Amino acid sequence: MPKELNVPSRTLMTPGPVEAHPNVLKAMGSSILGQFDPNFLEIMDEVKEMIKKPFGTKNEQAFAVDGTSRSALEAALIALIDPGDKVLIPAFGRFAYLLGEICERAQAEVKFLEKDWESTFDQNDIIESIKDFQPKIVAMIHGETANGQMQALDKIGAYCQRNHIFLMVDMVATYGGVPIKVDDWGIDVAVAGTQKCVSVPSGMALITYNQRVKDVLDARYQKELGLGDDERSDDPIVSNYLDLSQLQRYWGKERINHHTEATSMVYALHEGLRVILNEGLNNVYVRHDKNNRALVAGIYAMGLEIYGEPTSKMPTVTPVKIPADIDGEKVRELLLNQFGVEIASSFGDLKGKIWRIGNMGYSSRHENVLHVLASLEGALSYYGANINKGEAIKAALDIYNKE
Amino acid sequence: MPKELNVPSRTLMTPGPVEAHPNVLKAMGSSILGQFDPNFLEIMDEVKEMIKKPFGTKNEQAFAVDGTSRSALEAALIALIDPGDKVLIPAFGRFAYLLGEICERAQAEVKFLEKDWESTFDQNDIIESIKDFQPKIVAMIHGETANGQMQALDKIGAYCQRNHIFLMVDMVATYGGVPIKVDDWGIDVAVAGTQKCVSVPSGMALITYNQRVKDVLDARYQKELGLGDDERSDDPIVSNYLDLSQLQRYWGKERINHHTEATSMVYALHEGLRVILNEGLNNVYVRHDKNNRALVAGIYAMGLEIYGEPTSKMPTVTPVKIPADIDGEKVRELLLNQFGVEIASSFGDLKGKIWRIGNMGYSSRHENVLHVLASLEGALSYYGANINKGEAIKAALDIYNKE
Numbered sequence: 067m068p069k070e071l072n073v074p075s076r077t078l079m080t081p082g083p084v085e086a087h088p089n090v091l092k093a094m095g096s097s098i099l100g101q102f103d104p105n106f107l108e109i110m111d112e113v114k115e116m117i118k119k120p121f122g123t124k125n126e127q128a129f130a131v132d133g134t135s136r137s138a139l140e141a142a143l144i145a146l147i148d149p150g151d152k153v154l155i156p157a158f159g160r161f162a163y164l165l166g167e168i169c170e171r172a173q174a175e176v177k178f179l180e181k182d183w184e185s186t187f188d189q190n191d192i193i194e195s196i197k198d199f200q201p202k203i204v205a206m207i208h209g210e211t212a213n214g215q216m217q218a219l220d221k222i223g224a225y226c227q228r229n230h231i232f233l234m235v236d237m238v239a240t241y242g243g244v245p246i247k248v249d250d251w252g253i254d255v256a257v258a259g260t261q262k263c264v265s266v267p268s269g270m271a272l273i274t275y276n277q278r279v280k281d282v283l284d285a286r287y288q289k290e291l292g293l294g295d296d297e298r299s300d301d302p303i304v305s306n307y308l309d310l311s312q313l314q315r316y317w318g319k320e321r322i323n324h325h326t327e328a329t330s331m332v333y334a335l336h337e338g339l340r341v342i343l344n345e346g347l348n349n350v351y352v353r354h355d356k357n358n359r360a361l362v363a364g365i366y367a368m369g370l371e372i373y374g375e376p377t378s379k380m381p382t383v384t385p386v387k388i389p390a391d392i393d394g395e396k397v398r399e400l401l402l403n404q405f406g407v408e409i410a411s412s413f414g415d416l417k418g419k420i421w422r423i424g425n426m427g428y429s430s431r432h433e434n435v436l437h438v439l440a441s442l443e444g445a446l447s448y449y450g451a452n453i454n455k456g457e458a459i460k461a462a463l464d465i466y467n468k469e
Numbered sequence: 470m471p472k473e474l475n476v477p478s479r480t481l482m483t484p485g486p487v488e489a490h491p492n493v494l495k496a497m498g499s500s501i502l503g504q505f506d507p508n509f510l511e512i513m514d515e516v517k518e519m520i521k522k523p524f525g526t527k528n529e530q531a532f533a534v535d536g537t538s539r540s541a542l543e544a545a546l547i548a549l550i551d552p553g554d555k556v557l558i559p560a561f562g563r564f565a566y567l568l569g570e571i572c573e574r575a576q577a578e579v580k581f582l583e584k585d586w587e588s589t590f591d592q593n594d595i596i597e598s599i600k601d602f603q604p605k606i607v608a609m610i611h612g613e614t615a616n617g618q619m620q621a622l623d624k625i626g627a628y629c630q631r632n633h634i635f636l637m638v639d640m641v642a643t644y645g646g647v648p649i650k651v652d653d654w655g656i657d658v659a660v661a662g663t664q665k666c667v668s669v670p671s672g673m674a675l676i677t678y679n680q681r682v683k684d685v686l687d688a689r690y691q692k693e694l695g696l697g698d699d700e701r702s703d704d705p706i707v708s709n710y711l712d713l714s715q716l717q718r719y720w721g722k723e724r725i726n727h728h729t730e731a732t733s734m735v736y737a738l739h740e741g742l743r744v745i746l747n748e749g750l751n752n753v754y755v756r757h758d759k760n761n762r763a764l765v766a767g768i769y770a771m772g773l774e775i776y777g778e779p780t781s782k783m784p785t786v787t788p789v790k791i792p793a794d795i796d797g798e799k800v801r802e803l804l805l806n807q808f809g810v811e812i813a814s815s816f817g818d819l820k821g822k823i824w825r826i827g828n829m830g831y832s833s834r835h836e837n838v839l840h841v842l843a844s845l846e847g848a849l850s851y852y853g854a855n856i857n858k859g860e861a862i863k864a865a866l867d868i869y870n871k872e
Contacts, residue, residue: 071496082729098489098664160696
């Protein structure tokens with residue numbers, strides 16, 4: 067028989083999951099409410115409104131999906147796709163291919179616009195590709211967790227809106243960490259997660275979409291058998307669980323019975339969002355930016371290199387090139403087992419070549435930045451890497467003390 | 470700006486969600502571990518083994534799906550279904566139609582074997598229908614939360630096994646509350662939830678399946694684009710998020726990257742399962758049975774009627790007929806707002822005709838049974854119902870004190 071759970075403390079400096087905020091953990095200890103208890107419905111309504119703020123949207127529709135981030139990516143894509151529909155996916159990293167995987171399984175005709183992973187696209191190149199391929203949907207990533215690059219989006223959305231193309235954007239790794247303007251950028255549907263800058267455990271996803279998407283959903287709505295057979299659709303969404311047309315009626319005034327909402331995760335999300343809104347979103351972005359600059363200064367001062375184009379680097383992820391002759395996994399193990407500090411490896415071609423240091427949510431703290439720099443320097447020294455010693459902390463403190 | 474979360478205490482006597490066990494709530498306050506942290510992988514491995522026990526299975530495959538119960542129902546069905554496949558669904562209540570909804574969206578040819586909702590099937594009638602329809606899959610409900618009836622399953626599975634038909638059973642409302650024998654009953658794939666007899670918040674589902682199902686999954690496995698394009702399938706599962714062939718490789722030794730596991734819900738599940746295994750499953754079933762008998766005795770003593778066939782009533786749900794001239798919703802509101810006690814309404818044709826009183830997990834406690842009886846009697850008296858007064862508690866205490 068397993069023993070009672072006994073979880074060690076970690077300094078989580080990965081690009082998710084990050085440390086949950088203490089108020090979030092406290093909220094999760096609250097007792098359970100029934101899913102239609104008026105007190106719970108009020109909490110859901112408050113969550114809906116708070117979700118909109120970091121997205122920078124006044125959309126009517128904003129709610130949570132009971133699954134990890136990718137559940138809402140899939141929900142968003144299958145809401146819009148009919149078999150044979152054309153989807154253009156500009157790819158500058160691993161997670162663009164996840165979008166493609168989802169679309170291919172939904173029988174879309176997928177075209178990847180590919181480039182190396184070291185920088186993002188010139189938006190005009192994407193617009194040219196849209197003109198050429200004439201997709202129904204453009205699906206893309208805002209911040210690529212896998213390689214730390216962040217795509218500018220302000221022109222693409224405007225073009226899509228003018229040309230009646232749907233733009234779906236994965237903002238999982240940027241939501242709550244950098245300014246996002248879903249409405250101003252002309253994004254039709256945007257998705258985020260809980261386990262990154264919202265400082266909530268993994269297991270829930272956030273979504274918002276505009277009237278254009280809602281119109282599609284309303285046309286495809288099919289009432290679930292068991293609740294009645296009086297509202298059937300010719301073109302229902304292929305998944306019942308990830309059917310946004312039902313989810314919006316569960317989170318909305320109709321309160322149709324769909325799943326039983328994940329009570330404690332809603333509590334957690336309520337507090338995670340409330341904490342950052344109380345801090346003030348602009349203050350939150352300034353904090354992430356400053357911690358990013360301190361981290362980057364420390365990494366450079368140590369003599370290490372950062373992967374990719376600096377001007378488009380995400381503030382929330384720093385990809386560090388693993389020095390030659392150093393086993394990246396051994397360094398990660400030493401950090402985890404001896405310092406209790408976790409940093410991440412990467413995927414595909416970048417596996418073994420970069421570490422990824424996160425700077426997200428409650429983990430984005432002054433002391434965590436110093437802790438990860440000090441322990442990384444210690445681990446690299448231990449394994450005999452040729453680095454500048456004693457410089458990283460000085461460089462980071464210069465940023466903190468100067469401002 | 471919303472205020473800090475402040476959740477009232479409730480006595481939850483619905484058929485889910487139920488009150489979370491205190492150890493579960495405590496576990497959810499634990500700090501976050503990275504998804505591939507060896508300490509977290511050990512917790513996942515322990516959860517896998519514990520999941521099997523209440524299912525009564527030695528299957529290799531048992532794990533959690535990050536979604537509410539119906540996410541795993543859908544995952545199980547779409548794992549087995551190809552378009553045009555025949556699925557037989559014996560229906561004695563609302564949730565059978567949910568299975569049908571999922572199958573129809575997956576383009577299966579669905580046949581419902583229908584009956585009134587007051588009792589379950591003679592297993593031979595189901596077997597005759599299987600012979601007649603020759604389905605690839607039989608999908609059914611063990612315990613119908615909506616009307617409180619529980620289907621005997623011991624003969625159907627044996628027939629399906631002999632005839633190479635897949636049997637999928639929804640055990641959401643019985644798992645952990647009544648004895649289940651997945652292996653002995655010849656069930657290929659079984660699904661349960663967390664928010665009922667496991668006393669864990671909603672948001673996670675449990676699944677187990679045998680080698681026959683694993684063989685199908687292995688044949689359909691497709692490695693996700695972004696991790697590589699070297700393992701593609703001719704017949705991939707339509708959903709990427711609910712793809713069991715990937716989930717088993719995430720929970721298994723391969724540890725492929727799929728979603729980021731829902732850390733705190735895994736902690737909660739670990740403790741929810743550990744608590745009932747420590748109590749001893751047989752003791753858990755005896756407790757549910759005794760509380761059920763006390764509740765039923767009290768309901769009858771009050772002069773109320775119970776819906777449906779008594780011999781096949783679930784111990785975990787008691788459907789009570791709403792007395793004539795009583796507004797069932799007003800009674801529920803009084804119970805919730807004045808007593809802090811929640812009982813449930815029902816669905817479809819039964820809406821407004823029955824209340825459903827749950828008896829599940831941590832909510833299945835001596836004091837909760839007395840509390841719901843006393844408050845229901847109080848509410849009915851308040852609204853002038855013609856009931857026997859002062860008899861319900863006496864009848865329930867007779868059960869408790871006699872044994």
